[in-house]
Amino acid sequence: MKKRGIFLRKAKDGLIRIFSAMTILLAIGVMVWILYTVICKGAAIMSFGFLTHASKPFGIAAGGVANAILGSLLITLGAAIIAIPPAVCAGIYLAEFSTYPKLSGVLRFCANVMMGIPSVLVGLFVYMLMVATMGHFSGLSASVALAIIMFPVIMRTTEDMLLMIPYTLRESALALGMTKTRTTLAVVCRSAKNGLLTGILLALSRVSGETAPLLFTALFSDSWPTGYFSEPTANLPVLITEYATNSPFESMQRAGWGAALVVTILVLCSNLGVRIFFREKKSGQ
């Protein structure tokens, strides 16, 4: 081995430490920069009217984003209703009932791969599945698209959380004469409740900011989201896209920043809230 002085080696070590501290500062710095921009430009337009009025067609100033906020909430809620029950059941299957290890392996692989499938392709898929067959864009199809994106995420976190429950707990329940179903639902799932909720809520929070699939499914409209099942539905991400790229008007771009601020606050606060709330509970127990 080549012999090198201790001074050189230590100097190199120190330099790399400084460099690695700088990289993380750079990453955090970029995040702060983005948030700062969004907050500054978004706060300028924020007002009570902006949050309570529906958006207006192109060119008319003084619109709001209330319909888009409501539409986004509706679409996310719909996605949650569609995705959560089957995804949790699928996770339960992988963790508790899987009798064919090969099959479970394949399914796990599929779920992992699906997590990495670009969301724009999910949009294309749901477009053909629902919009093309039903003949109209709708909030419901957007919910289905988001549900497909959420499904593998919830499925895998459910499995991971259930596997963390010690096996003795299951055996105790089974020894009392409980059926496997009751053991799973009343004992295992209940002890894993916090973890399950964290996983589901984080998936929901992430998916609520998705834009690409909504371009193919929900589209956009300036009306209140009354036609969730049969009409294009207003939503925040597409509103931002429209206002930022397709609009020549300064005022619309400002409204776009306002909407961006609303989305960022919704997504980041729900994300942080879930983390902090459930972590404190865990340590308190």
Next chain:
Amino acid sequence: MFNADGIFQRVCMVTAMLAGVLMLVFFIQLGISSQAVWREFGLGFIFSTDWNPVTNSYGALPAVVGTLITTFIALLLALPLSFFAALYLVDAKPCVGEVLGHGIDLLAAIPSVIYGMWGLFVLAPLMQKYVQPFLAETLCLKSIAWFGDEYNGFGLMTAGLILAVMILPYICAIMRDVFKMTPAMLKESAYGVGCTKWETVKDIVLRYGIRGILGGVFIGLGRALGETMAVLFVIGNLMTMPKSLFSGATTIASTLANNFAEADGMQKSALFALGLILLVMSFGIQAIAQYYLHVTGKRRGEK
């Protein structure tokens, strides 16, 4: 007798199958929808540079090349950064490391459309005014064809930069987990024979976790390939072969988002074919990523 237990297990099994079925249906549906293009142009579709709705002739090469170049730039920037950032996170004091770690997680939670908007209104003007002239004139890279276009702030380089910021937290999180997996015994032994921290990382941690790191890289790669909104805002959306890193181009995902609304007939079919190409690419990358991550996971289980 009514067997609730059996029914519940059956239901769970069926829902789990959904994961596999959905995966399959994705391929089948995109394949069927793009049939017309494959019949008309054959495999030549992938290598043709022509995209002209007027003459109804389509080729995928500009989009594929744009996707590959932006992804390459993003990885080139994000990989070393996330490696060193993860290094810091693993060794930092718990209180500092935890806060910074949450910061990185939040970076991953910001919706991509926000990145896009920031790129359009903040980063692109900066690129146009300072970075591009600096690279081309001050560093005299102008003579290389890659840096030759006019400075308009949009294009491959800006898109690559934004993608780098976006995939950094993903790669960083996986690398952090892999670094933590290294058995303490191995690390302590290295310190014991007098290695500095960097030497320990280079010779022990890196070798032990190389497959996990590769898995993380491929996950990041998959993200960058399919990212739509952030790229759509800054790439310029020109369906031509890019001449330099500053020139407007397009990626598969942004082409889909940008052209789908007004497309019909053959163009729509061509877009579906682009989607199929993207699906195959990201499926392959995810499969490799899963393989590497699986192998590291197994090794951890053995010891």
